[in-house]
Amino acid sequence: MTLLPEKTEKKLGLVIDLxxxxxxxxxxxxxxxxxxxNYGAPLSDENAFGANPVGSFLNRIHSYEVSPADKPAHLVHxxxxxxxxxxxxxxxVCPTGASYKRVEDGIVLVNESDCIxxxxxxxxxxxxxxxMDPVEKVxxxxxxxxxxxxxxxxxxxxxxxxxxxxxxAGARHFGDLxxxxxxxxxxxxxxxxxxxxxEQGTLPVNKYLPxxxxxxxxxxxxxxxxxxxxxxxxxxxxKWLDKTLDGI
Amino acid sequence: MHPAPSVIIFTTLSGLGFGLLAFLCLGYPSAGGIVGFIFxxxxxxxAIGGLLSSTFHLGHPERAIKAFSQWKSSWLSREAWLSLFxxxxxxxxxxxxxxxxxxxxxxxxxxxFFCVATVFATSMIYAQLKTVPRWNSxxxxxxxxxxxIAGGALLAGQISMALPLxxxxxxxxxxxxxxxxxxxxxxxxxxxxxTRLTSNSNEIRSFESPxxxxxxLLQEFAYRVGRKHGAKLRIIGIILAFGMPIIFLSIPFSHxxxxxxxxxxxxxxxxxxxxxxxxxxxxxxxxxGKR
Numbered sequence: 001m002t003l004l005p006e007k008t009e010k011k012l013g014l015v016i017d018l019x020x021x022x023x024x025x026x027x028x029x030x031x032x033x034x035x036x037x038n039y040g041a042p043l044s045d046e047n048a049f050g051a052n053p054v055g056s057f058l059n060r061i062h063s064y065e066v067s068p069a070d071k072p073a074h075l076v077h078x079x080x081x082x083x084x085x086x087x088x089x090x091x092x093v094c095p096t097g098a099s100y101k102r103v104e105d106g107i108v109l110v111n112e113s114d115c116i117x118x119x120x121x122x123x124x125x126x127x128x129x130x131x132m133d134p135v136e137k138v139x140x141x142x143x144x145x146x147x148x149x150x151x152x153x154x155x156x157x158x159x160x161x162x163x164x165x166x167x168x169a170g171a172r173h174f175g176d177l178x179x180x181x182x183x184x185x186x187x188x189x190x191x192x193x194x195x196x197x198x199e200q201g202t203l204p205v206n207k208y209l210p211x212x213x214x215x216x217x218x219x220x221x222x223x224x225x226x227x228x229x230x231x232x233x234x235x236x237x238x239k240w241l242d243k244t245l246d247g248i
Numbered sequence: 249m250h251p252a253p254s255v256i257i258f259t260t261l262s263g264l265g266f267g268l269l270a271f272l273c274l275g276y277p278s279a280g281g282i283v284g285f286i287f288x289x290x291x292x293x294x295a296i297g298g299l300l301s302s303t304f305h306l307g308h309p310e311r312a313i314k315a316f317s318q319w320k321s322s323w324l325s326r327e328a329w330l331s332l333f334x335x336x337x338x339x340x341x342x343x344x345x346x347x348x349x350x351x352x353x354x355x356x357x358x359x360x361f362f363c364v365a366t367v368f369a370t371s372m373i374y375a376q377l378k379t380v381p382r383w384n385s386x387x388x389x390x391x392x393x394x395x396x397i398a399g400g401a402l403l404a405g406q407i408s409m410a411l412p413l414x415x416x417x418x419x420x421x422x423x424x425x426x427x428x429x430x431x432x433x434x435x436x437x438x439x440x441x442x443t444r445l446t447s448n449s450n451e452i453r454s455f456e457s458p459x460x461x462x463x464x465l466l467q468e469f470a471y472r473v474g475r476k477h478g479a480k481l482r483i484i485g486i487i488l489a490f491g492m493p494i495i496f497l498s499i500p501f502s503h504x505x506x507x508x509x510x511x512x513x514x515x516x517x518x519x520x521x522x523x524x525x526x527x528x529x530x531x532x533x534x535x536x537g538k539r
Contacts, residue, residue, distance in 0.1 A: 002318045018445070028458075053461050060458035062535055066445050067452075075455060076445055080535065089378065095315035095324035114314055117307015120324055122468065123249075126379045126437070128532035131464040137307025194444040197531070199436050200378055208444060 002094045004087065008106035011178030012144055013084050013205035014164065015187055019212045020171035023063055023077030027163035027172060031059040031081075031142075034162035039147040040112055044135035056131045058082070058142045059163055076211055079172070081163070082129035082142035083196065083204030084108050090121035090130060090141075098139070106178070106205060107146055112138045126200045149174075177205050249380065250471040251525035254304040259524075260517050262298025262331075263367055263392060265291050267400025269338045270363040272345075273356040276406050280349040288342040290403065292335070295363075299331060323376055327369035334362035367396040374524075381435035382428040382528045391417075391424050395517060398490075402513055405506065407497050414497075414513075418490035421520060425482060428527075432539070437531045454537030469530035470538040481523055489516025 035058055036042040045055035059081040067073035084101075088108050091099045098114035099121050101107070110121075115138040122130040122139060130141045145161035148154060158165055164172040175184035184207075187193070193207035234242055268291040272284075279287060303309040316332075318325040337359035344350045371392035374383040398413035438449035446452050489512070496509035533539040 002321045062458050063456040064443060065453050065455040092321040095318050095322045097318050116311045124377055124379060126531045128465045128535060197437055197441050199441055
């Protein structure tokens, strides 16, 4: 049913550290690989070697330039995938019941054999987390690697989402955000993790850790005072030249 | 938003069709026999043609029957049920009217109710979306309903009702454009709330897109073609949909002039519906620096 559960037993989700992400897109590639070879319709590409390749992905990395008035500008790599919202608008709009949120762990999934490909769930999602597959014509979205995290045939260290397992920087964390004592909840608490677009009322489970404040240059460089200009005003020949040029 | 022709045809034609059926089922005009048959045939053709058109944008139209299952939460599912009731009941009413010349008043009233309810459900599919601030407003169902009722009165030949309804629709459309143009800024969603990297959206911009080509999101939500002609198209839409029909209906009646009024109205509504989609901006565009 596309009515949302009142409460889920767990709130499995991701915590993404924007301070650590280096923007390598390894998670994008591993996500595409795992989700093409395993559960559900493969993530297709159209015209992959042509002039205008288009394909479906469940995870995409944006990059933003932040330039605060009083601090140095910096670049932030910004991974974005389904946030498995508690109040998921994509689920309630679905006319067929293909979209649903699981009671046991809060994962939002699509039953592909019920999906009519109307696209309304993608319209309802503010984050762009759902993409229609160009070949299969069904809605694709992050499954939180539901076929890995409970898969006891895999070694224990692989029983996490593919993106988390792959990230070389350790910028992605997986766990139960409904448990205040879980590692991910503690991390969110310590680092001031935030919700994206809170005004949309979606109550996302995934959290984003903001970049740590950058050090200021003048606090760290003890030699800097010796390199400051000695004379602000020119003297001698340059004083004369300055005056003469001003007079012309 | 991408203005898919199938969805524009659907909302325009089915809105008119259900509007016409509502008037016919209430006995305006109370024609039976061949005249009644033609009126009902036009109504059913528009309503059913529109509904069929909407299935063309589905990825899997063969599973469309499943869309009846989630009426508890989904406006799209409710629309499916309401349109089924509207068509079935007005079909029964039409049979009585055409072949037996009887007025099944209660069924007629119920079918008019379900016709209007169907148009309301259609409008709520758009109005419920917080992600498209221009649509997420009470004015969206108001415009859809007045258009449907005014168009229905026009097609049913109810000139005395059509004239004020057309004028009212034009005014409501202009009001919705004025409020809609401010809706995105008013929604409070911007790149700062989308990323939470700063509190001031002037301090952040998209540096690099996640992909060099396009994708489903950009094709579906960041449609910007033809926006520069928006102001001109609005004037053209208002003149064709409401201005011309009002002028045509004000001069002495002939069937040719009535036909011209109907054609002008339909073309005008197509233009306005195209703008409804093309000028609507989805918040996901913020992530790409495109709206």
